[in-house]
Amino acid sequence: MNNTPHVVILGGGFGGLYAARALARAPVRVTLVDKRNHHVFQPLLYQVATAALSAPDVAAPIRSVLRGQANATVLLAEVTGIDPAHRLVRLAFPEPRTLGYDALIVATGSTHSYFGHEDWARHAPGLKDVEDAFEVRSRILLAFERAEAALDEAARTRALTFVVVGGGPTGVELAGAIAEIARHTMARDFRNFDPAGARVVLVDGSDRVLPSYVEANSRDAARLLRAHGVELLLGARVAAVDAGGTTLDDGRRIAADTVLWAAGVATSPLGKDLGAPLDRAGRVLVEPDLSVPGHPEIFVVGDLAAVKDGDGFLPGVAQPAIQGGRAAAANAVRRVRGEATQPFRYRDLGTMATIGRSAAVALVGGRAFAGYPAWLLWVFVHITWLIGFRNRLLVLAEWAWAYWTWGRGARVILDRNSWPKGQDP
Amino acid sequence: MNNTPHVVILGGGFGGLYAARALARAPVRVTLVDKRNHHVFQPLLYQVATAALSAPDVAAPIRSVLRGQANATVLLAEVTGIDPAHRLVRLAFPEPRTLGYDALIVATGSTHSYFGHEDWARHAPGLKDVEDAFEVRSRILLAFERAEAALDEAARTRALTFVVVGGGPTGVELAGAIAEIARHTMARDFRNFDPAGARVVLVDGSDRVLPSYVEANSRDAARLLRAHGVELLLGARVAAVDAGGTTLDDGRRIAADTVLWAAGVATSPLGKDLGAPLDRAGRVLVEPDLSVPGHPEIFVVGDLAAVKDGDGFLPGVAQPAIQGGRAAAANAVRRVRGEATQPFRYRDLGTMATIGRSAAVALVGGRAFAGYPAWLLWVFVHITWLIGFRNRLLVLAEWAWAYWTWGRGARVILDRNSWPKGQDP
Numbered sequence: 001m002n003n004t005p006h007v008v009i010l011g012g013g014f015g016g017l018y019a020a021r022a023l024a025r026a027p028v029r030v031t032l033v034d035k036r037n038h039h040v041f042q043p044l045l046y047q048v049a050t051a052a053l054s055a056p057d058v059a060a061p062i063r064s065v066l067r068g069q070a071n072a073t074v075l076l077a078e079v080t081g082i083d084p085a086h087r088l089v090r091l092a093f094p095e096p097r098t099l100g101y102d103a104l105i106v107a108t109g110s111t112h113s114y115f116g117h118e119d120w121a122r123h124a125p126g127l128k129d130v131e132d133a134f135e136v137r138s139r140i141l142l143a144f145e146r147a148e149a150a151l152d153e154a155a156r157t158r159a160l161t162f163v164v165v166g167g168g169p170t171g172v173e174l175a176g177a178i179a180e181i182a183r184h185t186m187a188r189d190f191r192n193f194d195p196a197g198a199r200v201v202l203v204d205g206s207d208r209v210l211p212s213y214v215e216a217n218s219r220d221a222a223r224l225l226r227a228h229g230v231e232l233l234l235g236a237r238v239a240a241v242d243a244g245g246t247t248l249d250d251g252r253r254i255a256a257d258t259v260l261w262a263a264g265v266a267t268s269p270l271g272k273d274l275g276a277p278l279d280r281a282g283r284v285l286v287e288p289d290l291s292v293p294g295h296p297e298i299f300v301v302g303d304l305a306a307v308k309d310g311d312g313f314l315p316g317v318a319q320p321a322i323q324g325g326r327a328a329a330a331n332a333v334r335r336v337r338g339e340a341t342q343p344f345r346y347r348d349l350g351t352m353a354t355i356g357r358s359a360a361v362a363l364v365g366g367r368a369f370a371g372y373p374a375w376l377l378w379v380f381v382h383i384t385w386l387i388g389f390r391n392r393l394l395v396l397a398e399w400a401w402a403y404w405t406w407g408r409g410a411r412v413i414l415d416r417n418s419w420p421k422g423q424d425p
Numbered sequence: 426m427n428n429t430p431h432v433v434i435l436g437g438g439f440g441g442l443y444a445a446r447a448l449a450r451a452p453v454r455v456t457l458v459d460k461r462n463h464h465v466f467q468p469l470l471y472q473v474a475t476a477a478l479s480a481p482d483v484a485a486p487i488r489s490v491l492r493g494q495a496n497a498t499v500l501l502a503e504v505t506g507i508d509p510a511h512r513l514v515r516l517a518f519p520e521p522r523t524l525g526y527d528a529l530i531v532a533t534g535s536t537h538s539y540f541g542h543e544d545w546a547r548h549a550p551g552l553k554d555v556e557d558a559f560e561v562r563s564r565i566l567l568a569f570e571r572a573e574a575a576l577d578e579a580a581r582t583r584a585l586t587f588v589v590v591g592g593g594p595t596g597v598e599l600a601g602a603i604a605e606i607a608r609h610t611m612a613r614d615f616r617n618f619d620p621a622g623a624r625v626v627l628v629d630g631s632d633r634v635l636p637s638y639v640e641a642n643s644r645d646a647a648r649l650l651r652a653h654g655v656e657l658l659l660g661a662r663v664a665a666v667d668a669g670g671t672t673l674d675d676g677r678r679i680a681a682d683t684v685l686w687a688a689g690v691a692t693s694p695l696g697k698d699l700g701a702p703l704d705r706a707g708r709v710l711v712e713p714d715l716s717v718p719g720h721p722e723i724f725v726v727g728d729l730a731a732v733k734d735g736d737g738f739l740p741g742v743a744q745p746a747i748q749g750g751r752a753a754a755a756n757a758v759r760r761v762r763g764e765a766t767q768p769f770r771y772r773d774l775g776t777m778a779t780i781g782r783s784a785a786v787a788l789v790g791g792r793a794f795a796g797y798p799a800w801l802l803w804v805f806v807h808i809t810w811l812i813g814f815r816n817r818l819l820v821l822a823e824w825a826w827a828y829w830t831w832g833r834g835a836r837v838i839l840d841r842n843s844w845p846k847g848q849d850p
Contacts, residue, residue, distance in 0.1 A: 037566060037838040054479035056835035063614045064836065073616045076570040076838075095576065130837060141462060145501040151520065189488045191498045390826050390834050397822060401815050409815050410481035411489065412555060413462040413501075 004029045005336035007329075008089055008101035010079050010270065012039045012062040014321035015107030015302030015328075017387075020072055021065075022329035028336060030072040031099065033091065037061055037076050040129060041386055043318055044395070046170055049127055049136035050177035051185075051408040057395050059130055060387045075099075079108065082273040084295050103297045103332035106270060106284075107325060110303035110316060113264035120241040124259040127170060136260055138413045140178060143258045144198075145413075148190050154255075160198040161256035163246050165238050166263030167204030167211065169317075169353040172221055174260055175202040176355035179228045184406040200230045201254060203246075204263075205237045210361070212315055213351055217361040220370035224355040238263075265316060267304050274298060279306045279313070288343035290328045297335055299328035309346060318385070319349055354378045357403065429454045430761035432754075433514055433526035435504050435695065437464045437487040439743050440532030440727030442812075444750035444757075445497055446490075451758045455497040456524065458516065462486055462501050465554060466811055468743055469820070471595055474552055474561035475602035476610075476833040482820050484555055485812045500524075504533065507698040509720050528722045528757035531695060531709075532750060535728035535741060538691035545666040549684040552595055561685055563838045565603060568683045569623075570838075573615050579680075585623040586681035588671050590663050591688030592629030592636065594742075594778040597646055599685055600627040601780035604653045609831040625655045626679060628671075629688075630662045635786070637740055638776055642786040645795035649780040663688075690741060692729050699723060704731045704738070713768035715753045722760055724753035734771060743810070744774055779803045782828065 005028045009016045012034035020032045038059040047053040066072045077091040082104070089099045112126030125135045143159050150156035160182075164175045182198035189195070202209065202225065208218040209225065209232065222232060233248070240247040245256040267282035276292045277285045283306035284292060290305065292298040301324035303316040314320040323346055331341040350364035352374060360375040361368070379399065386392050398409055430453045434441045437459035445457045463484040472478040491497045506515040507529070514524045537551030550560045568584050575581035585607075589600045607623035614620070627634065627650065633643040634650065634657065647657060658673070665672040670681040692707035701717045702710045708731035709717060715730065717723040726749035728741040739745040748771055756766040775789035777799060785800040786793070804824065811817050823834055 037570060037836065054481045054835075055837050055839075056479045059837045061614075061836040064832070067613045075574060076567075077574065093574075097576075131839060134839075142501075145462060149500060149502065149518075151522075188492045189486075390830075390832065393826070394819065394822060394834070397819060401818075405815075407489070407815065409819070410479075411462065411486040412480050412484045414480075414556060414559075 005102040006031065006100065007103045007105065007332050007336070008033065008099055009105045009107065010089065011107035011109055011302070012036065012074075013042070013107060013109050013302060014318050015109070015325040016105065017062065017065065017325070018322045019105045019107065019301065019325035019329040021069070022326040023071065023333070024069045026071070026329070026333045028071065028333060030069070031075060032062065032066065032072060033075045033077050033079055033089070033099070034062055035076070035078040035093075036129070037063065038130070039065060039387060043382060044386070045127055045130075045133050046173045046177060048130065048133035048410065049174065050140065050181060051137055051410045051412075052177070052402060053395060053398055054410045055130045055133065057391055057398065058386070060391065065387060079270060082106070082270055084274060084292075084298060087297070101297075102336045104299070105325070105328045105332060106274070106298065106300045106304060107302045107321070108268035108270050108304055110265045110267045112261055113266035114261070115264055117241070120261070123241045123243055124165060124246075124261040126261040127174070134414050136174075137410070139258050139260075140181070141411055141413045144186055144190065144195060146257060147195075148192050150192075156193060158245070158255045159257045160193070160195075161245070161254065161258070162198065162200045163254055163256045163259045164200070164202045165241075165246070165259065165261050167202055167206060167209035167232075167234070168262060169210065171202055171204070171262035172209055172225065172353050172355060174262060175200050175230045176225060176228050176359070179230050180356045181408065183229060185408050187406075201233055201256075202230055203233045203236050203238060203248070205235065207235050209234070210353060213353070213361070214363055214368050216368035217351070217353075217363055217370070220361045220368070221353060221355060224359045224361070224370065228356050228359065265303065271300070271304050274300070281306075283313070289331050289341035290324060290344050291331065291341065296341070299332060301325050301328045307344065307346070314346055317351075320346060323347065352378050352381065430527040431456065431525065432528045432530065432757050432761070433458065433524055434530045434532065435514065436532035436534055436727070437461065437499075438467070438532060438534050438727060439746035440534070440750040440753075441530065442487065442490065442750070443747045444530045444532065444726065444754040446494070447751040447754035448496065448758070449494045451496070451754070453496065453758060453761060455494070456500060457487065457491065457497060458500045458502050458504055458514070458524070459487055460501070460503040460518075461554070462488065463555070464490060464812060468807060469811070470552055470555075470558050471598045471602060473555065473558035473835065474599065475565065475606060476562050476835045476837075477602070477827055478820060478823055479835045480555045480558065482816055482823065483811070485816065490812060504695060507531070507695055509699060509717075509723060512722070526722075527761050529724070530750070530753045530757060531699070531723065531725045531729060532727045532746070533693035533695050533729055535690045535692045537686055538689035539686070540689055542666070545686070548666045548668055549590060549671075549686040551686040552599070559839050561599075562835070564683050564685075565606070566836055566838045569611055569615065569620060571682060572620075573617050575617075581618060583670070583680045584682045585618070585620075586670070586679065586683070587623065587625045588679055588681045588684045589625070589627045590666075590671070590684065590686050592627055592631060592634040592657075592659070593687060594635065596627060596629070596687035597634055597650065597778050597780060599687060600625050600655045601650060601653050601784070604655050605781045606833065608654060610833050612831075626658055626681075627655055628658045628661050628663060628673070630660065632660050634659070635778060638778070638786070639788055639793050641793035642776070642778075642788055642795070645786045645793070646778060646780060649784045649786070649795065653781050653784065690728065696725070696729050699725070706731075708738075714756050714766040715749060715769050716756065716766065721766070724757060726750050726753045732769065732771070739771055742776075745771060748772065777803050777806065
C-alpha cells in the first residue's frame, strides 16, 4: 500500500496486544491478527469458570483496545500458516488470503495438552478461552443440580466429587474456588443435601502444589487449600479419565462426575512453520533479542517462546508475555530501520496465586508471604493490570458484592448439550 | 412425603417465578421445575444480544431467588409430559421420573415460530434465551468484522445490511440498538469502512410498528426509529430467508448477511397434554380463574395462556404473566383448601418500548408519550422489576458507563461455529 514498514502481529493475547500498543508512536503500519475478536485476561478466566465474573468482565474487544491507535489495523482471521521465505502470512476467513510483512511478531500462545490422550478432553475440559470457562462453569453448577436430583447416595457422592488435575496456579485457584462455592455460595440453595459435603480433590504429579513457585509459597498454599477443605493428592499421576471419574497410576479410583484439566501445555502449531529449533514442549528457542534463528525479522513472544532465564526458561504466564511483547515490538522497529536489536531483559515483578477469599500466596522482591496481605496484593495487582477502565470498575463491584454476600453473580448454566454423559433427555 | 398439599409449578419465567414467590407463606409444598437453572429477564434480553449487558446481568439463578423460601424446592429437569388423569408430571434428566401434584401451575411459555418455515431458523435466529442472545450478538459483531475484511463492495454492503423481521417491541428495540451500535459504538473501530453507513431495515406485515400498541405510540416509535437511521418496511411480508438475505412477498430482495427474527410465537407443546381447547396460536383457553376447563386443579399462566381481555386476549408480555402467576398461586391454595377460586383481574400498568438512548414510547394511565421522559420511565421501570439487587446495581453501572461513552461492554463473539455461511475456515 505504501512505503511505511509493515509489522504484523499474530495473536491478541498478552504478548501480541502489548506489542501492538508499544508500537503506537512507531513509524510503522501495524496489523494485529486474531481468530477471536477479544483479548482474554487469562489470570481471571477461572473466575468466569467459577461463576464469580461474567465473560465480558475479563474479555476486551481487541478492536476497541486499539481504537485510538491510528497506525493499527485489527483483522479477525485464522492464521493457517507462515511462509518465512516469502515473508507472508496465510489467513482464512472470510476468504483465504495472504498478508505480507517487513517484521513479524508471533504470539499465538498455547492450549492444554492431554499428554497424548486427547480422548480425555471431553471428560475433563481445560481452561483457555471463554467457551472453556462456560463449559467448566456449566459442569460445576450442573453437578450440584444432579446431586439435588440424585435418587441414590452413590450418584449423589459422585456428583459432589470434583477432581482438578494439575497443581499450578490455575488448578490451585479452581480448586479453592470450587471449595468456596460448595461451602458458602450454595449453602442454603438445596433441599436434599448439604453442599458443604462436596469433596474437592487436587491432583498433581509433583510432591507439592505450585511446583514452579518457591517452596514457602507451596507450603502456604497447601495449608490454605486444606483449610478451605481441598484434599491434596500429590505425587499422583492420572492414568485414565472417563465419564465416571479418574484412575490414578497407582490404581486408585476417584468416582467423580466433574474432572477439570489444569495440566499440560501444547504450543501453537505455527511454531513449526518458522523452521527454527523447538524445545520438547514445541516452544521456539529464540535468540536473546527474541528473534528466530536465521530469521532476524521474525520474533516470538509469550507461551510459544522458550526464553532462557538462568538455567531454565521463563514460565508461560502474563508478565513474560507482556514484557516480551514490548521488547519484540522495539526490536521489530530497530530491525526495519536497519538498527541493531537489543537483548530482552526480563524484570521479575513477582509471582502470586489465590486460594479463595482472603487467602493467597505471593513472592515479591524475593520475599514469600501468604494470607490476607497476599490476597489484598493479588486483588490490587489484578485490578491494575485488567484491561479497560469499565472492566476494572465492574470487577471491583462484583468482588465487593461477593465479599459481603459470599454470592456469585454469574450462575448461568449454558447449553443443554453440556448436560453430561448421555443422560441428556 | 407428607400431608401438606403439593403445588407443582412448571417453568421459571415470569409466570412461574412469581407464582412460587406468592406461595411463600402458604401452607403448601412448592416444587418449581425448569429445564434451565436461571430465570431470564426477557425485556432486557435484547441488550445481551446487542452487547450492552452480559448474560448474568439479566439471568438470575432460580435456586438463589427462592433460597429463603423454606417451602420451595427447585428442580432442574425437562418436563416431557403431563398426565392430568393421574395428576402426574413426567420429567427427564438426570433420569426419567414422575412428580405428583395436588395443584399444578403450567407456565412453560412460548418460543419463536417461523410460520411453518423452520428452515429459516438457521439463517434468522430469534431471541428467547441466553444462547439465542449470544448467537445474535455474535452475528451482529461478526458482520462488522466481515465488512472490515471484505474484498469487494458488494460483500461489504451485504455485511453491513441488517434485517429485523417483526415490528413488535423486541424487533423495535433490536433495530434501534443495532443502529446505535453502527453510528456510535463502532464509530472509530474500523479502518476500511465507516460503520455509520450500515443499513438497518425493520420489516413488518402490519401498516405500523408496535401494532399492538396505541396508534400514538406507533407513530412516535416510527419517527424515533427513522431519526435513529432505521429504515421501515411496513405492510411487507417475508417470503423467503436464506444465507444471502431475505425476499419479500412482493418480490423485493434484500441482500443481507444478518437477518434476525422477532416475529411469530409458538407456544409450549405441553398445552396439548391438558386436553383443553387451544386457540390458533396453541394457547390454552383458560377459565376466568386461570384454570383449565375440566381440570380445576390445573392453572395456566403467561404466554401459554389465552386470557380473555375485553374482545381480545392479554398480550404475551411480562405483566400479564407476573399478575397471572400470582393469581394462579392464590387460586391453587384456595383449591387445595376446598375454597372457591376467584376470577383473575388484570391491572394494566401501561406499555412501553425503547428505541435507543434517550428515546422510548410509553402508554401509562391512557396517556401516550415519547422521547426522553418515556426513556427515563423505561429505565426506572426496568431497573425496578429486574430480579436481584446485585443485578440492578450492575445494570445501572453498565448503563451509566454506556450513556457517557456510547460504548458497549459485552462485545464478545463466542463460538467459531457461528462464523456464518460456509465461509468458516
